[in-house]
Amino acid sequence: xxxxxxxxxxxxxxxxxxxxxxxxxxxxxxxxxxxxxxxxxxxxxxxxxxxxxxxxxxxxxxxxxxxxxxxxxxxxxxxxxxxxxxxxxxxxxxxxxxxxxxxxxxxxxxxxxxxxxxxxxxxxxxxxxxxxxxxxxxxxxxxxxxxxxxxxxxxxxxxxxxxxxxxxxxxxxxxxxxxxxxxxxxxxxxxxxxxxxxxxxxxxxxxxxxxxxxxxxxxxxxxxxxxxxxxxxxxxxxxxxxxxxxxx
Amino acid sequence: xxxxxxxxxxxxxxxxxxxxxxxxxxxxxxxxxxxxxxxxxxxxxxxxxxxxxxxxxxxxxxxxxxxxxxxxxxxxxxxxxxxxxxxxxxxxxxxxxxxxxxxxxxxxxxxxxxxxxxxxxxxxxxxxxxxxxxxxxxxxxxxxxxxxxxxxxxxxxxxxxxxxxxxxxxxxxxxxxxxxxxxxxxxxxxxxxxxxxxxxxxxxxxxxxxxxxxxxxxxxxxxxxxxxxxxxxxxxxxxxxxxxxxxxxxxxxxxxxxxxxxxxxxxxxxxxxxxxxxxxxxxxxxxxxxxxxxxxxxxxxxxxxxxxxxxxxxxxxxxxxxxxxxxxxxxxxxxxxxxxxxxxxxxxxxxxxxxxxxxxxxxxxxxxxxxxxxxxxxxxxxxxxxxxxxxxxxxxxxxxxxxxxxxxxxxxxxxxxxxxxxxxxxxx
Ligand SMILES: Nc1ncnc2c1ncn2[C@@H]1O[C@H](COP(=O)(O)OP(=O)(O)O)[C@@H](O)[C@H]1O
Ligand SMILES: [Mg+2]
Numbered sequence: 001x002x003x004x005x006x007x008x009x010x011x012x013x014x015x016x017x018x019x020x021x022x023x024x025x026x027x028x029x030x031x032x033x034x035x036x037x038x039x040x041x042x043x044x045x046x047x048x049x050x051x052x053x054x055x056x057x058x059x060x061x062x063x064x065x066x067x068x069x070x071x072x073x074x075x076x077x078x079x080x081x082x083x084x085x086x087x088x089x090x091x092x093x094x095x096x097x098x099x100x101x102x103x104x105x106x107x108x109x110x111x112x113x114x115x116x117x118x119x120x121x122x123x124x125x126x127x128x129x130x131x132x133x134x135x136x137x138x139x140x141x142x143x144x145x146x147x148x149x150x151x152x153x154x155x156x157x158x159x160x161x162x163x164x165x166x167x168x169x170x171x172x173x174x175x176x177x178x179x180x181x182x183x184x185x186x187x188x189x190x191x192x193x194x195x196x197x198x199x200x201x202x203x204x205x206x207x208x209x210x211x212x213x214x215x216x217x218x219x220x221x222x223x224x225x226x227x228x229x230x231x232x233x234x235x236x237x238x239x240x241x242x243x244x245x246x247x248x
Numbered sequence: 249x250x251x252x253x254x255x256x257x258x259x260x261x262x263x264x265x266x267x268x269x270x271x272x273x274x275x276x277x278x279x280x281x282x283x284x285x286x287x288x289x290x291x292x293x294x295x296x297x298x299x300x301x302x303x304x305x306x307x308x309x310x311x312x313x314x315x316x317x318x319x320x321x322x323x324x325x326x327x328x329x330x331x332x333x334x335x336x337x338x339x340x341x342x343x344x345x346x347x348x349x350x351x352x353x354x355x356x357x358x359x360x361x362x363x364x365x366x367x368x369x370x371x372x373x374x375x376x377x378x379x380x381x382x383x384x385x386x387x388x389x390x391x392x393x394x395x396x397x398x399x400x401x402x403x404x405x406x407x408x409x410x411x412x413x414x415x416x417x418x419x420x421x422x423x424x425x426x427x428x429x430x431x432x433x434x435x436x437x438x439x440x441x442x443x444x445x446x447x448x449x450x451x452x453x454x455x456x457x458x459x460x461x462x463x464x465x466x467x468x469x470x471x472x473x474x475x476x477x478x479x480x481x482x483x484x485x486x487x488x489x490x491x492x493x494x495x496x497x498x499x500x501x502x503x504x505x506x507x508x509x510x511x512x513x514x515x516x517x518x519x520x521x522x523x524x525x526x527x528x529x530x531x532x533x534x535x536x537x538x539x540x541x542x543x544x545x546x547x548x549x550x551x552x553x554x555x556x557x558x559x560x561x562x563x564x565x566x567x568x569x570x571x572x573x574x575x576x577x578x579x580x581x582x583x584x585x586x587x588x589x590x591x592x593x594x595x596x597x598x599x600x601x602x603x604x605x606x607x608x609x610x611x612x613x614x615x616x617x618x619x620x621x622x623x624x625x626x627x628x629x630x631x632x633x634x635x636x637x638x639x640x641x642x643x644x645x646x647x648x649x650x651x652x653x654x655x656x657x658x659x660x661x662x663x664x665x666x667x668x669x670x671x672x673x674x675x676x
Contacts, residue, residue, distance in 0.1 A: 049629050077631035089626040093644025103630035159630060
C-alpha cells in the first residue's frame with residue numbers, strides 16, 4: 001500500500017476537522033476526493049503534508065509503510081509526498097529558478113544523490129517546461145508573484161514534474177482555471193502517471209475528472225470518507241447532492 | 249556594572265579621546281589650514297556634551313561600548329598591508345585605498361593615470377557644514393588623517409566607477425576619512441565606498457557630494473566592518489536643477505553603526521533615489537538616519553529602507569522629510585520595512601514629515617513583521633529544510649532593496665554577502 005490512512009483525526013484552532021478518516025491507495029492509482037465546501041478536503045491534504053497549524057489527535061498515516069505523521073514537512077517531501085496547494089503562496093524576491101533548483105537539490109541530497117549544477121538543472125527544467133507549455137520568463141520571476149491563478153497552478157505542476165514525487169495530492173488545482181489551463185494540468189498529470197506514482201485529486205467539480213480518469217472516487221463529508229466507488233459516484237453526486245448521498 | 253557607565257566615566261572617555269587626538273595633531277606636519285581645522289574641531293569636542301541615552305537622537309544608539317575602548321591613531325609607516333581581501337571581487341575602475349586611515353598607493357590607481365575629466369585634489373576646508381555637529385562628528389573632523397576632493401569636470405561621463413576602499417588592520421584604530429565629490433554641470437559618475445576590516449576600532453567617514461545642473465551621481469556603499477567596530481558616517485548631498493542622485497547601501501558590519509545621509513534638493517526637477525539593505529544581528533545596533541530637504545519646485549525623492557534584524561539586535565531608523573515653502577509639486581516617498589528574525593530583535597523606526605508647500609505628494613510608511621509561516625511552509629513542502637527556507641525568504645527581503653545596483657560585480661557580491669550574513673544568524 002503506497003498510502004495507508006487509518007482513523008485519522010485532526011483539529012485546527014481547536015475545531016475538529018478530520019474525524020476518523022480512512023483511505024487506502026495503491027501505487028499507480030488515481031483517486032478522486034470530492035466533497036462540499038468545508039468538508040475537510042484541504043485539511044486532509046494539509047495534515048498529510050505536515051502543516052503545523054493542524055494538530056493530529058488520533059489515527060495513523062503511512063507512506064510506503066513509513067509513519068508520515070512523525071516527520072517534518074520537508075522530510076515528507078523528501079520521502080516523495082507532494083501537495084499542489086489550493087492557494088499557492090507568493091514569495092517576493094525569491095526567483096522561481098532559485099526556488100526550483102534549491103528544492104530539487106534538497107530532495108536529491110536527502111536521497112543521497114549528487115546535486116545538479118546550474119547547467120544540468122537548466123536542461124532538466126527546460127524539458128519539463130516544454131512539456132507543460134510554459135514560457136522561459138517563468139523562471140526569472142519571483143515565485144508566484146504577479147502570477148495569474150492559472151499560472152500559479154501551472155507553476156505547481158512544474159514543481160511536481162521536476163521533483164518526481166511518489167504521491168501527488170492536487171488540492172483543487174482545477175478550480176478557477178480556464179479550459180486551456182485545465183487541460184494543461186490534466187496533461188501534466190497524465191504525462192506523469194506511472195505504475196510507481198499515485199495521485200489524489202481533490203476537487204468539487206467533475207471537470208478535471210473528464211480529462212484524468214480516476215480509479216476510485218471518494219466522498220469526503222464532515223471529516224470522514226463516507227462513500228467510495230467508481231465513476232458512477234460522480235453521477236450520483238450530480239443527481240442527489242452530497243447531503244442526501246452521505247445520509248443514504 | 250557592565251551595562252552603563254557613570255557620567256564621570258563618559259567624561260574620562262572624552263578627556264582620553266581629546267588627549268589622544270591632541271597629541272596626534274601635534275605630530276602632524278600638514279599645512280596650517282588643515283591643522284587649524286583639526287584644532288578648531290578638537291576645541292569644540294572638548295566642551296561639547298557627549299551623546300547619551302537621555303537625548304532623543306541617541307535613545308536607541310548606546311555608545312557605552314565605545315567609551316570603553318582604548319583607541320589608537322596608528323601611522324602607516326610603509327608596512328605591507330593585506331588589502332587583497334577588499335579587492336577580491338575586482339571592480340574595474342579608479343581605486344583609492346586607505347588602510348587605518350592612510351592613503352595606500354600600492355593598492356590604489358596611480359593618481360597620475362586618472363581618466364580624462366576626473367581631478368583628484370586636496371580637500372577644500374572652506375565648504376560649509378549644513379548641520380549642527382555632535383561630539384562624534386567633532387571628533388571625526390579633529391582626527392581626519394586622509395581625504396580627497398574628486399572633481400568630475402563638466403560634460404564628463406565617467407564610464408568606470410571610482411572606488412574608495414577603507415580597510416582597518418590595526419586593532420582599535422581610529423580612522424577618519426573625508427571626501428568631497430563634485431560633479432560639474434552635466435557630469436556623471438559612480439562612487440563606490442567600501443568599508444571593511446577584521447579588527448575593532450572606530451571608523452569615521454565624511455562625504456559631501458554636490459551635483460550641478462543635469463549631473464548624475466550614483467553612490468554605492470558597503471559597510472562591512474568588523475563585528476566589534478564602531479562606524480559613523482555623515483554624508484551630505486546637494487542637488488542642483490535636474491540633478492540625479494542614486495544611492496544603494498548594504499549595511500551589515502559593526503557593533504554600533506550610524507550612517508547619516510542629508511539630501512538637499514536645491515534645484516528644480518532634481519531627483520534622489522535611496523535604498524538601503526540592513527542586517528543587524530547579535531547585539532548590533534544599526535542606525536540609519538536620513539534628512540531630506542526639498543527647497544525647490546517639482547523635485548522627487550524616493551527612499552526604501554529594509555532592515556533584517558535578528559538576535560538581540562536593534563535596527564534604528566530616523567527619517568525626516570522637510571518640504572519648504574515654495575517647493576510645490578514635491579513628490580517624496582519614504583518606506584521602511586523591518587523583518588524581525590528573532591523574538592528579541594528590536595526595530596525602532598521614526599519617520600517625520602514637515603510640509604510647508606502646496607500640491608505635494610508625500611508618503612511615509614513603516615512595517616514590521618516576521619517571516620511569513622505560509623511562505624516557509626510552501627518551501628518546506630517542496631523539500632527545502634526550514635532553516636534554508638527562512639534564509640531564502642529573509643535574504644530576498646533585503647535583496648529586494650538592492651536588485652537594481654548598476655555595477656554587476658558588486659550586485660553579485662552583495663547577494664552573496666547577504667546570504668552569508670543571514671546564514672550566520674540562522675545557524676546561531
Ligand atoms: N486555519 C483554520 N482555522 C479555523 N478553522 C479552519 C482553518 N482551516 C480550516 N478550517 C475549518 O475547517 C473546516 C474544513 O476546512 P477545509 O479543510 O478547508 O475544507 P474543504 O477544503 O473541504 O473546503 C471548515 O469548517 C473550515 O472553516
Ligand atoms: Mg479546500
